[in-house]
Amino acid sequence: HSINIPHHPITEPLLPAPRWLAPMVAAGRAGSLGPAPLLCLARAVSAISRLSLGPLLPLLSIDLPIDIYHKGQLLSSFSTGYLLTQVGGGWFADRFGAKLVITISLVLTGLLLCLAPLVADGEGVDGLCMLYFVMGFANGPLFPACSVMLRDVPLRARSQASAVVDAGGTLGGCLATALCPWLASLVDWRRLYWMLAALAMGCAWVWAVLASDPASMSVSSGGKESGRKSSVGRLWALFAHPGPWALFFSHSVFNYSNYVLNAWLPTLFVERFQGMNPASVGAYLMWPEVVGIAARFGAAAVADRQLSDKQVTLLTVRRSSSVFAFLGQGLMLIQAARQVDPFYCAVLLTIAAGANGAHACGYKANYLDLTVAHLGVLTGVGNTLASAASAIGPAVTAATLDGTSGGFESLTMSLLWLNCLGAAICGVFLTTDCLDTTGDASDEEGPTSSPTSPLSPSQHASAAEPRHRPAVAKAAS
Numbered sequence: 001h002s003i004n005i006p007h008h009p010i011t012e013p014l015l016p017a018p019r020w021l022a023p024m025v026a027a028g029r030a031g032s033l034g035p036a037p038l039l040c041l042a043r044a045v046s047a048i049s050r051l052s053l054g055p056l057l058p059l060l061s062i063d064l065p066i067d068i069y070h071k072g073q074l075l076s077s078f079s080t081g082y083l084l085t086q087v088g089g090g091w092f093a094d095r096f097g098a099k100l101v102i103t104i105s106l107v108l109t110g111l112l113l114c115l116a117p118l119v120a121d122g123e124g125v126d127g128l129c130m131l132y133f134v135m136g137f138a139n140g141p142l143f144p145a146c147s148v149m150l151r152d153v154p155l156r157a158r159s160q161a162s163a164v165v166d167a168g169g170t171l172g173g174c175l176a177t178a179l180c181p182w183l184a185s186l187v188d189w190r191r192l193y194w195m196l197a198a199l200a201m202g203c204a205w206v207w208a209v210l211a212s213d214p215a216s217m218s219v220s221s222g223g224k225e226s227g228r229k230s231s232v233g234r235l236w237a238l239f240a241h242p243g244p245w246a247l248f249f250s251h252s253v254f255n256y257s258n259y260v261l262n263a264w265l266p267t268l269f270v271e272r273f274q275g276m277n278p279a280s281v282g283a284y285l286m287w288p289e290v291v292g293i294a295a296r297f298g299a300a301a302v303a304d305r306q307l308s309d310k311q312v313t314l315l316t317v318r319r320s321s322s323v324f325a326f327l328g329q330g331l332m333l334i335q336a337a338r339q340v341d342p343f344y345c346a347v348l349l350t351i352a353a354g355a356n357g358a359h360a361c362g363y364k365a366n367y368l369d370l371t372v373a374h375l376g377v378l379t380g381v382g383n384t385l386a387s388a389a390s391a392i393g394p395a396v397t398a399a400t401l402d403g404t405s406g407g408f409e410s411l412t413m414s415l416l417w418l419n420c421l422g423a424a425i426c427g428v429f430l431t432t433d434c435l436d437t438t439g440d441a442s443d444e445e446g447p448t449s450s451p452t453s454p455l456s457p458s459q460h461a462s463a464a465e466p467r468h469r470p471a472v473a474k475a476a477s
Contacts, residue, residue, distance in 0.1 A: 034153045036161040038211055039146045040168035042102055045203045046139050047172025049109050049196060050078050052180040053132065059181070059189045060120070060128075070125045077129045081136030083387055089141020090148070090380030094373065097213040098148035101141045103204055108138035110200035117190035144379035147367050151214040151375060156308040158368050159300035159317075159361035166364060167293055174289065234436050235374050239381075243431030244370060248382045250322055250363040250430070252389040253422035257329065257415050258356075259390035260397050265349075268408040273342045284346040288353035295357025303361035314369065315432045322362030322430070323423045328355025330419035333412040362426070369432040 057071060066074070093101045112135045119127040146165055153161045184192040238244060266281050303317050332352035339345040367379050397411060 034157075034161060034214070035149045035211055036153070036164040038207065039102075039149055039165040040171070041203055042106060042142065042207065043146065043165060043168030044172035044175070045106065045200050046109065046142050047169045048176045048180070049113060049135065049200060050082075050139065051173045051176040052192075052196065053078070055177055055181040056184055056189055056192070059184050063189075064120060064125055064128075066125050070129070074125060074129050074132065077132035078136035078139075079387070079391060081133040081138075082140045083136075083384055083391075085137050085140030086144055086384045086387070087377060087380035090144030090376030090378070093141065093145040093148040093376035098145040098376065099207065099211045099213045101145040102149070102211070103207045105138050105142045105145070106200050106204035106207060109135060110197045110204060112138070113193050113197035113200055116193045141380075143383045144376040147379040148376045149211070149214060150368055151372060153368065155314060156304050158365045159303045159307075160297070162365040162368070163296040163300040163360040166296060166360060170289065170293055234371075235377065238371055238374055238378065238435045241431070241433075241435050242429045243433065243435065244378060244382075246425050246429035246431075247363055247366050247370070248385050250326075250359075250422055250426045251382050251386040253326070253418055254356075254359060254363070255386040255390040256393040257419060260393040260411070260415065261333075263394035264397055264411065268411065269342070269345070272337070272345070272408045276342060284342055285349070287346060287350045291350045292353035292357050295354040296360040299358045300360045300365075315430075318362055318366050318369070318432055319427050319430050320362075321358045321360075322426045325356050325358040325362060326419040326423035326426065328352065328358070330416035334409070334416050337409040337412040363430065366430060366432065370434065371436050372434070373436050 054075065057066070057074070060066065061071075089101055089105075112131055116128065116131055119131050123130075150158070150161055150165070180192060180196075183195070187195075265285060269281050269285065270276055299321065303321060306312050307314060307317060329352045332348050332355060336345045336348035336352065339348065367375065367382065371378050
């Protein structure tokens with residue numbers, strides 16, 4: 001039975017594709033990863049627009065009077081706006097199409113980056129804070145819309161598709177940190193902003209030409225009123241189930257741990273190994289990032305191959321992958337903090353990052369398993385909670401560290417316990433049931449015992465295993 005989605009999304013390109021792009025368009029739509037490469041590009045552009053501010057701040061401070069207080073305000077402005085629009089943006093993507101949401105987000109990002117030098121020169125740091133707040137507001141819907149775009153990716157490719165999209169954020173962060181300060185020193189930070197604006201607008205054009213909304217967003221024949229009631233019932237059933245909350249908790253633990261490490265690891269590394277030149281810390285801490293990206297793709301490829309060969313169940317893959325990632329990272333972190341040689345510490349941190357890559361086929365791909373009709377809302381709620389956890393993580397750590405070399409070990413011990421809790425919640429409550437069925441016998445979709453699946457018939461044939469029957473439908477039957 002089809003799922004009632006009240007409004008028609010835009011399923012065709014917003015702009016006609018040039019002839020020379022036609023083969024690329026056809027290949028992208030036929031590929032098993034679906035729009036994942038395009039989503040990787042969009043996530044990378046969003047990450048560069050957000051994360052380039054920190055490396056550029058010393059150069060901005062030369063031309064603009066920015067004190068410590070206003071630096072903090074400026075660095076938090078994007079995140080504040082980002083938190084406000086994820087749920088609403090996900091709802092909009094569910095109803096009107098994710099492609100439109102992503103295209104608008106990229107266009108607005110490009111326009112705001114183009115205006116940034118003018119606002120900075122005319123309004124100073126206060127105007128720049130407001131501009132970054134609006135930019136965060138515009139980028140908030142991007143993350144849930146990316147999940148909606150992956151609706152039609154078959155089971156055997158979901159882990160790899162999630163890894164490709166997730167790599168976009170990491171790639172954008174690396175480029176923002178490594179290239180933006182260097183380019184700004186060559187061409188001036190104002191011209192760099194205009195270059196980033198051109199990049200965002202170019203990405204928006206690529207999206208308008210190449211991307212299409214997933215075919216599963218078609219509308220069934222139900223009326224508006226019945227579709228609305230059915231939609232509310234499915235949404236209630238979705239959030240009444242413990243599975244999504246286990247997913248949200250796993251996502252929050254991951255974000256909390258990673259943001260704490262990113263914020264404090266360089267400082268703690270210098271404190272732990274007295275006499276180390278702070279400039280050389282980057283050479284040690286670069287390898288966990290590199291290995292982490294490679295591990296995501298490796299773990300995703302192995303998991304999808306096992307699913308394709310029907311060696312394991314989907315639920316086993318999701319639970320075991322995230323349990324392994326949580327425990328592997330926690331145990332390696334505590335061992336790294338006990339080392340007296342920075343080389344061996346870096347090796348163990350790299351192993352921890354490699355273990356953490358297994359989340360690509362764990363909770364990160366689990367968003368795609370739970371719902372079709374409300375995938376944007378589900379991802380929006382999850383990422384909002386996880387973003388809040390990442391925001392409070394560095395502040396909580398600052399309040400608990402004692403400023404000595406033992407602070408590294410106390411921090412990693414707290415992260416070990418938190419990751420163990422994440423592993424327990426994930427291992428017990430994470431589910432792969434599609435929760436779109438309300439269990440109401442009068443639902444327009446038909447009998448409650450019929451499972452609802454986002455896969456097309458051809459995808460069912462190629463998937464590793466049939467979709468699980470909805471949990472609510474099981475209870476009703």
